[in-house]
Amino acid sequence: MKKAYPIEIAEGRGIEFLYPSELGNxxxxxxxxxxxxxxxxxxKPNPSVRQSVIISASLADALHFKETNHRVHLFIYKGNIHVGPLVGIFTSGITPFMHKPVGERSFFFSKILSMNKKTGCIPFLFSEHQIxxxxxxxxxxxVRDNQWExxxxxxxDVIYDRLPNRKTENRTVLKEVKRRFQEEFTIPWYNPGFFNKWDIYERLQDDESALPYLPESYPFQSFSTIEKMLAKYRQVYIKPVHGSLGLxxxxxxxxxxxxxxxxxxxxxxxxNKLQKFRSLESMFSHVFRAKKLRNLIVQQGISLLRHENRPIDFRVHTNKDINGDWxxxxxxxxxxxxxxxxxxxxxxxxxxxLDELFDEEKLAExxxxxxxxALRLSESxxxxxxxxxxxxxxxxxxxxxxxxWMFEANSKPGRSIFSHPKLKEFEILTRKLCLDYAVFVAEQSIIGSSGNYE
Incomplete structure (x- = not known):
């Protein structure tokens, strides 16, 4: 089990670092x-019975280490101790206004940063202008004592990608930031990119473990494709390749x-609109006249489970944990x-x-x-x-x-489900694992699969 230790800065010790004695000589x-x-x-080992890390003030200054009342992991490899992990959370749109430096996203980021003590990570938020x-x-x-600093x-050691949207992600300057960190400084960059619906579908349809969950789908090519699918399924969905939030x-x-x-x-x-037409041609010329048809996907309609005669689907979140498992x-x-x-x-x-909709037996099923x-699809x-x-x-x-059936997979999923009061503990878990996984990524980067972890 990966263990985080309390760390404190001590005055008047020269350039010194004391590690927990339980780690041995x-x-x-x-x-x-x-x-x-x-x-x-x-x-050298800390002679105190308290299993803690002590870093001298001089060493802390040299390393820019300023954390007190904190816990850290120790990665020991090739005669070195790596303290951390130090996790950069990369986004855009940071402003000089310290009350809400990232606008309406500030609260979301403050909640991620608040996981520092629970995970043993030292996270900070930055954009291209802070480098x-x-x-x-x-x-x-x-965030310290509920105040931004x-x-x-x-x-x-690692960078967690939290860019807000595809348009921002495709900016040349941000692509260059990512390239430099990865290539020039060999810093792992996790959670990159927004999924493209059709790209994901094409990649998964060759994987036998994922194939049973994929609705029949095609890029829009002709009305005849829609006609054939309507004859087969009675209903189809037209979706934008890069859409999100149901838009x-x-x-x-x-x-x-x-x-x-x-x-x-x-x-x-x-x-919400419901309209009817004599033909697909007239429907598309009216409803889709301002849209690029090449950016659309045609997908099999599914007769879903219903509640009070309204269709139900499910949001399932998966996260990598501190051991690198889904x-x-x-x-x-x-x-x-x-x-x-x-x-x-x-x-x-x-x-x-689920327990608001189904009885105990159906819920378990x-x-x-x-x-x-979700686990099979995550692995795929x-x-x-x-x-x-x-x-x-x-x-x-x-x-x-x-x-x-899998309708969509999102690499930066929305969090609207966590507005439900009974899901608060799961919202906390998703935030925690986002940083727990940084411990695993740092371990793999610093030590590699053949190293020893303490």
Whole structure:
């Protein structure tokens, strides 16, 4: 088990570092690392019975280490002790206003940063403007005593990507920041990128373990494809390749008795619409006239489980833990709003816990099915997508026969389900594991799979 130790800064000790005596005689240690800063030191066991780390004030100054009343992990490898891990959380849009330095996202980030003592990590928030490449330091934002502060940190051991959207992610300057940290400083960068719906589908459809969960889907090419799928499934969904939050999703239903096509969607005024047309051509010329059809996906419609005659789907969060293993960290049901094409809260959807919808026997069955599917899909995505993935939010459905279907996978999932009071503990768990995983990534980076971890 990975253990974090309390650390304190002591005055008047020269360049000295005392490690917990329970680690035994580690002889031959010469250098202390904190992020990418290091310093030679007199390294020896702490004679006190208290299993703690003591770092002298002079050594702390040399390393830019200012943390007190904290716990840290010790990575011991090749005559060095690495203290940390120091975790940089990379985002954009940081402002000079210390009350809310990241605007409305400030509260979210403050909650992640508050996991420092529970995880033994030392996290800080930064954007491209806080980096001093010449001195290899970052003016990072932290929260102490419920107040935002700015401190100078060495380049970190690992970087956790929390860029807010695809447009920001594709900025040239931010791509260059990522490249330099990874290539010039060999710093692991985890949780990169937003998933592209069609790209994920194409990668997973060649994986036999993921294939049973994938609805039949095609990039939009012709009306004949939609006609064939309507004949097979009676309903299809039209989705944007880069969409999120349920934006731009349209449901098309063919009524054989009327020989009419119905389309359900949410318009620019955020109103739910249901319209009917004689043909797909007239529907598309009216509803999709301002959209690029090449950016759309046609997906099989599923007859979902329902609550009070409204369809239900499920948000399932998975996170990597401190051992690098996938865990299911939260499951919630989402009940569609009246007349809504999706179950998203902004479209009138309602968050429910599973026990609010199902009896004990059905709950256990659904929880097992969703968890099993989410873990298999997480492993499949990890194997088939580039980068170090730390968390995934799945939108899964269950049809009337009990089959689980994957509608979407999000690398930076929204957190609307955690507005439900019964899901608060799971919200805390997802935040904790986002930093717990940094311990694993740092371990692999510093020590490698053949090293020893203390």
């Amino acid at each position: 580690l002889g031959g240690l010469q250098r202390i690392f904190y992020g990418h800063y290091s310093c030679e030191a007199d390294i 001093n490449w010449d001195e290899e330091v970052i003016r990072g934002y932290i 700015v401190r100078e940190f060495p380049f970190p 731009g999703i349209h449901q098309i239903i063919y009524n054989r008795n009327e020989d009419m096509y119905y389309i359900r969607f949410r318009d620019e005024l955020k109103e 865990q299911v960290t939260a499951i919630a049901a989402k009940v569609a709003g009246e007349g809504s094409v999706t179950t998203h809260v902004k479209n009138g959807g309602i968050i429910k816990t 659904i929880q097992y099915s969703l968890s099993y599917a 995505i990890e194997q088939n997508v580039e980068g170090i993935i730390a968390e995934i939010g799945f939108d899964l459905g269950i049809d009337k026969d009990g089959q689980v």
